Amino acid sequence: MATTPTEYPGQDASQPLAERIREAARERTPLRIVGGDTRAFYGRQVQGRPVESETLSTAEHRGITFYDPVELVVSVRAGTPLTELEAALAEHGQMLGFEPPRFGEAGTVGGMIATGLSGPRRPWAGAVRDFVLGIRLINHEGIEQRFGGQVMKNVAGYDLSRLMVGAQGTLGVISEVSLKVVPRPLTTHSLHLDLPLAEARRRLAEWGREPLPISAAAWLDGALHLRLEGGPSSVAATRERIGGDDLDNAFWPALRDHRLDFFTREGARPLWRLSLPHRAPDLGLAEIDDTAMLHDWAGAQRWLRADVDAEALRRACREAGGHATCYGPCPAGIEPFTPLPAALAKYHRNLKAELDPHGIFNPGRLYADL
Amino acid sequence: MNILYDARLDGELPRRDPAEVRADLARHLPDMTLLDREEDMRPFECDGLSVYRALPMLVALPDTLDQVRTLLARCHALGVPVVTRGAGTGLSAGALPLEQGVLLVLSRFARILEIDPEARTARVEPGVRNLAISEAAAPYGLYYAPDPSSQIACSIGGNVAENAGGVHCLKYGLTVHNVIKAEVLTIEGESLTLGSDALDAPGFDLLALFTGSEGMLGVVTEITVKLLPQPETAKVLMASFDDVEKAGLAVGDIIEAGIIPGGLEMMDKLAIQAAEDFVKAGYPVGAEAILLCELDGVEADVDDDCARVRRVLEAAGATEVRQARDEAERALFWAGRKNAFPAVGRMSPDYYCMDGTIPRRALPRVLTGIAELSERYGLRVANVFHAGDGNMHPLILFDANQPGELDVAEALGGEILELCVAVGGTITGEHGVGREKINQMCAQFRPDELATFRAAKAAFDPTELLNPGKNIPTPARCSEFKTIKQAADAPALTANPHG
Numbered sequence: 001m002a003t004t005p006t007e008y009p010g011q012d013a014s015q016p017l018a019e020r021i022r023e024a025a026r027e028r029t030p031l032r033i034v035g036g037d038t039r040a041f042y043g044r045q046v047q048g049r050p051v052e053s054e055t056l057s058t059a060e061h062r063g064i065t066f067y068d069p070v071e072l073v074v075s076v077r078a079g080t081p082l083t084e085l086e087a088a089l090a091e092h093g094q095m096l097g098f099e100p101p102r103f104g105e106a107g108t109v110g111g112m113i114a115t116g117l118s119g120p121r122r123p124w125a126g127a128v129r130d131f132v133l134g135i136r137l138i139n140h141e142g143i144e145q146r147f148g149g150q151v152m153k154n155v156a157g158y159d160l161s162r163l164m165v166g167a168q169g170t171l172g173v174i175s176e177v178s179l180k181v182v183p184r185p186l187t188t189h190s191l192h193l194d195l196p197l198a199e200a201r202r203r204l205a206e207w208g209r210e211p212l213p214i215s216a217a218a219w220l221d222g223a224l225h226l227r228l229e230g231g232p233s234s235v236a237a238t239r240e241r242i243g244g245d246d247l248d249n250a251f252w253p254a255l256r257d258h259r260l261d262f263f264t265r266e267g268a269r270p271l272w273r274l275s276l277p278h279r280a281p282d283l284g285l286a287e288i289d290d291t292a293m294l295h296d297w298a299g300a301q302r303w304l305r306a307d308v309d310a311e312a313l314r315r316a317c318r319e320a321g322g323h324a325t326c327y328g329p330c331p332a333g334i335e336p337f338t339p340l341p342a343a344l345a346k347y348h349r350n351l352k353a354e355l356d357p358h359g360i361f362n363p364g365r366l367y368a369d370l
Numbered sequence: 371m372n373i374l375y376d377a378r379l380d381g382e383l384p385r386r387d388p389a390e391v392r393a394d395l396a397r398h399l400p401d402m403t404l405l406d407r408e409e410d411m412r413p414f415e416c417d418g419l420s421v422y423r424a425l426p427m428l429v430a431l432p433d434t435l436d437q438v439r440t441l442l443a444r445c446h447a448l449g450v451p452v453v454t455r456g457a458g459t460g461l462s463a464g465a466l467p468l469e470q471g472v473l474l475v476l477s478r479f480a481r482i483l484e485i486d487p488e489a490r491t492a493r494v495e496p497g498v499r500n501l502a503i504s505e506a507a508a509p510y511g512l513y514y515a516p517d518p519s520s521q522i523a524c525s526i527g528g529n530v531a532e533n534a535g536g537v538h539c540l541k542y543g544l545t546v547h548n549v550i551k552a553e554v555l556t557i558e559g560e561s562l563t564l565g566s567d568a569l570d571a572p573g574f575d576l577l578a579l580f581t582g583s584e585g586m587l588g589v590v591t592e593i594t595v596k597l598l599p600q601p602e603t604a605k606v607l608m609a610s611f612d613d614v615e616k617a618g619l620a621v622g623d624i625i626e627a628g629i630i631p632g633g634l635e636m637m638d639k640l641a642i643q644a645a646e647d648f649v650k651a652g653y654p655v656g657a658e659a660i661l662l663c664e665l666d667g668v669e670a671d672v673d674d675d676c677a678r679v680r681r682v683l684e685a686a687g688a689t690e691v692r693q694a695r696d697e698a699e700r701a702l703f704w705a706g707r708k709n710a711f712p713a714v715g716r717m718s719p720d721y722y723c724m725d726g727t728i729p730r731r732a733l734p735r736v737l738t739g740i741a742e743l744s745e746r747y748g749l750r751v752a753n754v755f756h757a758g759d760g761n762m763h764p765l766i767l768f769d770a771n772q773p774g775e776l777d778v779a780e781a782l783g784g785e786i787l788e789l790c791v792a793v794g795g796t797i798t799g800e801h802g803v804g805r806e807k808i809n810q811m812c813a814q815f816r817p818d819e820l821a822t823f824r825a826a827k828a829a830f831d832p833t834e835l836l837n838p839g840k841n842i843p844t845p846a847r848c849s850e851f852k853t854i855k856q857a858a859d860a861p862a863l864t865a866n867p868h869g
């Protein structure tokens with residue numbers, strides 16, 4: 001049955017947040033917006049020129065304000081720890097379909113939305129933005145505004161809710177978000193198949209055209225790792241058909257949170273995330289061995305640990321139809337996010353100027369001029 | 371309040387001499403079809419909401435992208451408003467022409483550019499019909515999931531502009547979830563690529579911002595959609611109820627059981643009767659409501675789920691649960707639902723289709739409210755819903771030839787939408803605001819929120835030449851709307867309906 005707000009602990013700190021923003025707008029003070037501050041590595045440093053930036057934390061503004069498992073909707077304040085939200089959903093056999101990564105226990109829902117990162121289930125279930133139903137946003141005048149809502153379909157006005165996903169807090173302070181949640185799968189089973197990369201690609205392409213209950217596929221170190229999720233009958237049948245060895249389901253959260261050896265070893269070399277069409281072949285760069293990469297998302301998200309010529313890498317990704325993000329440690333002078341074509345960059349600046357005219361929200365966090 | 375563009379409330383539009391505009395466009399675009407005779411422009415005077423009509427200054431029918439680019443650049447230079455039109459099936463007068471504007475018709479852009487079975491994508495021009503994509507993908511065992519009931523006619527460009535939904539959107543998502551990339555032209559004629567062939571793109575999610583933006587931010591000129599493998603099997607259950615409320619509660623029960631059906635639709639008595647008369651779908655005439663529940667996926671799972679759903683429906687008080695025996699009967703069950711609008715249309719000279727979305731738990735309350743309003747206004751209302759996602763389509767039956775009856779239908783419709791907002795819902799789930807619901811936007815959003823929408827628009831179209839008068843009301847319109855509402859002594863409107 002529907003639960004009421006009082007069943008979840010929390011506190012409403014939207015007023016003090018709004019007040020700080022009004023003050024910052026008056027003083028033209030850039031704000032570095034943080035939740036748990038677990039994702040500071042992702043993106044550029046907030047620029048504090050000419051005025052030194054101040055940190056605005058949403059951590060006090062927390063708690064689930066609404067959760068109705070029957071409606072498949074949860075509304076949650078930005079400062080709520082992600083783990084707290086996921087635990088509440090699990091109690092009702094539900095989850096966030098996009099499997100958000102956790103980079104530390106302190107990570108918040110606001111940070112999850114602002115960075116817009118999704119986990120291994122992304123190609124099959126959708127990304128963060130696909131589950132956002134509505135948002136509360138504190139704007140440059142310190143007014144909390146509501147866009148979207150708590151219903152599944154809503155086309156009244158522009159979709160400003162989804163616009164905030166991945167905008168890195170540069171357009172306003174997300175104070176609350178409503179999300180669509182999904183039932184947990186009845187059955188989960190993971191498999192491990194020793195296969196060369198080319199053969200893994202071939203099989204994934206073939207399986208992708210059939211309605212198989214695959215919910216994660218990652219190739220690394222000579223093996224394809226697969227997760228099957230769905231009804232017991234179809235999972236069993238698919239397991240039978242695909243073969244391979246059983247794999248601990250714990251592989252996936254470890255991949256999601258970058259706890260696999262691949263991510264933790266050789267910490268000094270930059271980690272690159274390549275977002276490519278899943279069928280994109282090897283990049284063909286002399287200095288890169290494609291089989292040394294981790295190919296997640298059935299090939300649509302590839303991780304690379306290497307000192308590479310960023311320009312050459314980005315060009316190769318662009319030619320393949322994708323882009324490359326430097327996850328850090330980013331070499332000096334290298335932008336974390338792929339620079340935008342000129343016309344697109346212009347409209348990004350226009351939008352920033354319209355929604356954040358004083359340039360107080362995370363200036364420089366996404367690109368230098370936003 | 372008059373529905374046609376009203377300079378006093380919607381803002382002054384530039385007035386250009388039609389002959390001069392025509393001459394300018396003819397000079398820069400000698401090969402483009404340009405219509406200016408009344409009889410040639412008539413077919414374009416309205417969209418699917420045909421009670422609202424206006425003739426544009428000119429109708430442009432470009433064949434090439436260069437022509438569209440030049441047309442936009444010229445209109446921008448001349449200060450002439452542009453209204454884009456796809457197939458014209460919209461139900462909110464989004465493509466309603468402007469007397470002082472050019473109507474840009476994209477119907478000639480109807481080529482499927484590429485079906486890539488490996489990538490599971492289709493790259494298409496904006497004028498391609500929704501269903502044509504699935505037809506072209508079928509030989510590869512793939513299909514395009516969003517299936518508006520208008521899918522044989524509506525264009526994919528219009529679907530993107532409205533973020534169209536369909537009966538399968540509960541499980542497979544709306545247009546926004548199924549489009550990966552779009553090429554757009556701004557009013558200045560600049561090309562932008564939004565999204566990418568990968569699963570994300572750097573920068574702001576402008577693809578999401580443009581989806582559902584009703585031709586207000588730019589013109590969509592090419593779309594890449596995601597294709598899905600056809601499910602191995604699909605089975606449909608039809609449950610009859612002797613009480614609408616029970617049917618409404620059964621919807622929640624199915625979802626609470628952890629099942630997300632491929633489609634979950636509800637129709638009330640009047641709609642059942644109309645559909646049965648029209649399509650002979652085998653619907654239980656006399657039932658107060660039916661639920662159609664489609665389960666799709668892998669054979670073994672679907673059989674399990676059918677059994678579970680049947681139990682849930684029976685426990686919820688269904689008087690009968692029937693499973694379509696074969697593909698033919700399944701198609702028939704859906705034909706009744708997909709033809710519900712025209713079927714209801716046969717019962718009455720005119721009908722007016724609403725599109726509110728509500729939290730499902732509010733269904734009983736809203737249905738009761740609609741019944742009361744129907745009684746009060748003296749017009750019949752048939753109810754058809756995408757029940758799974760709370761998107762309702764009350765159909766108001768009226769006769770436009772009876773003096774004043776359109777006004778009554780509009781007033782009743784307006785109250786239904788405000789009821790949706792009052793229970794935490796929205797005035798439009800998939801048909802868009804367009805011109806039709808421009809006043810109700812003042813009920814759903816506060817003035818400062820509307821100002822933020824206008825700011826987003828200004829980033830792309832600062833001189834407001836794209837589809838002026840649609841989607842986002844001006845402050846002048848909202849203050850007039852509120853004055854009229856108060857004068858009518860209607861239930862007080864709060865400026866902040868959400869909280």
Ligand SMILES: Cc1cc2nc3c(=O)[nH]c(=O)nc-3n(C[C@H](O)[C@H](O)[C@H](O)COP(=O)(O)OP(=O)(O)OC[C@H]3O[C@@H](n4cnc5c(N)ncnc54)[C@H](O)[C@@H]3O)c2cc1C
Binds near residue numbers: 455519585586
């Ligand atoms: C019988 C019937 C049933 C329907 N059922 C459904 C349904 O189940 N679900 C649903 O969502 N809708 C439904 N609709 C509504 C309608 O079909 C959809 O809104 C559809 O997406 C409109 O497409 P269109 O090509 O006809 O667009 P049009 O009506 O031509 O235009 C709609 C809007 O989009 C803009 N536009 C069109 N093309 C472009 C472009 N290329 N670039 C920028 N802007 C553009 C126009 O300016 C206008 O604002 C139904 C309509 C009818 C008549």
